Amino acid sequence: MIQVVLPANLRTLAGVGSVVQLDVTAPITQRSVLDALENNHPALRGTIRDMDTKKRRPMVRFFACEEDWSDASPDAPLPEAVVSGKEPFLIIGAIAGG
């Protein structure tokens, strides 16, 4: 199972805890993980990426295994540690303000 960690505002919107477990069909990529997340929790559609273009919203970041995957190709394979469920895929609300 893929583990996804959501920011607090999206947890309340989706009505989930801090970690969401997802059964994702390979290949495990940003796109397939986000597709599965939105299918399981339709309230999240449009809040992480644009509904039509699927582009990441500007103030949302994606981290995995201590690396920033925000600007990586959505179809790039995610690290093995994410695929195996050992490490989570992190969705972060970007730091903004003072």
Added chain:
Amino acid sequence: MSKVRVLIGTRKGAFVASSDASRKQWKVEGPHFAGWEVYHLKGSPADPDRLYASQSSGWFGQVMQRSNDGGKTWEAVGNKFTYEGEVGTHAWYDGSPHPYEFKRVWHVEPSPDDPDTVYAGVEDAAIFKTADGGQTWGELPGLRTQKSAPGWAPGAGGLCLHTILIDPSKHDRMFAAISSAGVFRTDDAGKTWRPTNKGLHSNYIPDPDAEVGHCVHRIAMHPSKPNVLFMQKHWDVNRSDDGGESWHEVSGNLPSDFGFVIDVHANEPETIYVIPIQSDSLHYVAEGKLRVYRSRTGGNEWEALTNGLPQKDCYVNVLRDAMAVDALDPCGVYFGTSGGQVYASANAGDRWDPIVRDLPPVVSVEVQTLS
């Protein structure tokens, strides 16, 4: 026995306050959608337990919420707002053309007779409609493609469509107010729109008497007199006696005619309320005093209502959607402040008491009168 339910949108969630008709003891529930900006929430006149809320965030965009039980529980509904056809441009701050881009829903206006039909006023300025309880939203593009639209320029708060009034005597006639373009009217249920700003005078635009470009902050109407409209403009309070065909100023003896809110007494169509704000640069109440001003003559002659409101060291703002009236007799008047206070008067403004004092900054206040 009648009850009232006050729907409060804040910068960090929504709250629902309720009371019996005495309007003395309040039960406050929330926050709903904690941490999200709730620009507006409003109930359906056709089914008072059906509520709609606009929930948004600079990080996570727009979410629409619906309640079928008066705000106890909520479900996220459709949040796809796509401009119809060619998107086109409006004027940017430097005067250059800028593509229309959806940012958020400022105002929801449920239909008077169908709980599944709702209009939404959005930024960048356009009007959308749902007829399926919020699952899908479609634009009424006649407004955004109105011939003056390419020249509309955003004010400091953005190019927002913030007020929608539906004529209760003929629902095909609606008014929409856009900051800072002006008031527009449709007589064919939103297919076509035309500007209705004659008589407005704004010194902050190149032609003070222009047909379009006035920064209208709020318009209000009494249901029994749909041809009479009241307006709080950026500066000036105005009224129209002919359905927006012409306007004249009724600021009279107000200490400042800058402000955001304006509303009409539920049982007296010529009794209106505003809250003067010191100026467009200060955005707090005039003279450090929180005063509601009431005119019983439809404008020009105003009296300060201060009983129960802070009269020194007060520097809050009251935003455009943050005043409402109930339908009881005597009429209840409600408003919320940038300091998180929500005040209620159960006697048309003669005496004010806080419902709640320490909420996040209040963006909107609506009231439902329940039997």
